[in-house]
Amino acid sequence: MRIGLYPGTFDPITLGHIDIIRRACMLVDRLVIGVAINRDKGPLFTLEERLAMVQDECAYLSDKTGTEIVAHPFENLLIDCAQDVGASLIIRGLRAVADFEYEFQMVGMNRKLNDKVETVFLMADAQHQAIASKLVKEIGRLGGDISHFVTPPVREAVLEKFRKA
Template sequence: MRIGLYPGTFDPVTLGHTDIIRRACALVDRLVIGVAINRDKGPLFTLEERVAMVEAECAKLAEETGTEIVAHPFENLLIDCAHDVGAQIIVRGLRAVTDFEYEYQMVGMNRAMDASVETVFLMAEAKYQAIASKLVKEIARLDGDISKFVSPEVRVQLLERLGKG
């Protein structure tokens, strides 16, 4: 069984994330969505809320693709999380050249720790390349329309969290 790990903070999960998840499902039998605790980023949503959002969004994708998709919170090294869930593949989404520079360094470090875990990069679809959770939150804070960036369910949760729902 090919197991992939797609890590991120998912604060909140965007259509860009779900695009990568959908496409990663074609590469693996089981996809683990590693929801990073990442206290340094100061997430808007709690870990439990982010896991629940990811699970809700992925339930539809699992049904459509026939791939088992599970959310897994983690706070350790990415390579250790890959070991914990039995992943042979780490899936990373790329939006721009600046993403690649950071990801290139990350791959080098992960390979130095365990060369048996492969990293696969998936380019975001063009219509999703500008989407970043940080920007979606800022647009929502300033009363902009975020319906092109997140699902209707995530939109409601985000607006409620910001006191705009």
Template sequence: MRIGLYPGTFDPLTIGHVDIITRACRMVDRLVIGVAINEGKGPLFSLDERVAMIENEIGAIAAAKNTEIVVHPFNNLLIDCARDVGAGIIIRGLRAVADFEYEFQMVGMNRVLDAEVETVFLMAEARHQAIASKLVKEIARLGGDISKFVPAAVAAKLGEKY
């Protein structure tokens, strides 16, 4: 069984994330969405809220792609999380050159820690490249329309927060 790990904070889940999840299903039999607890980043949504938002979206994707998708919170090294869930592939989404520079360093470190775990990059679809959770939160906080950036249920949750 090919198991992939798609990690992130998902604060909040965007349509860019959903796109990567959908496309990652083509490469694996089981996709684990690793939700980083990462309290140091000061997430807007609690871990439970982030997990629930993801779980709300993945059912239809899993059925359509005939892939098992599970959500797995983690608070350890990414490479250790990959080992914990049996993933041989870490899936990362890239939007811009700045993403690549950071991800390139992470891959190098992870390869030293465990050379058996591969990292695969998926370029964001052109229409999603500008979407960043941080910017979505800022638009929502200032009363802007976020409906083009997040699933409807996530937009509603952001509306409750702001």
């Protein structure tokens, strides 16, 4: 069984993330969505909310592709998380050349730590290249329309967070 790990904070999960997840399902039998516990970023959503959002948004993809998709929290090194979940592939989405520089460094470091885990880059679809969770939150906070960047349930969750704030 080929297991892939797609890590991120998913705060919130966007259409760009979902596009990468859909395409990653063609490469693996089981896709673990590693939801990072990153206290430094000060996420809008709690870990539990992000895990639930990922599971909810990916349920139809799992049914459609036949790939098992699970959300998994992690706070350790990415390469250790890959080992914990039995992943032989780390899947990363690239939006622009600027992403590649950082990712290139990460691959080199991860290969030194464990050369049995490969990293696969998937280019974001052209219509999703500008989408970043950080920008989605900013647009939502300022009352802009985020419906082009997230699914309706995620849109409502984001707007609800800002209504309560």
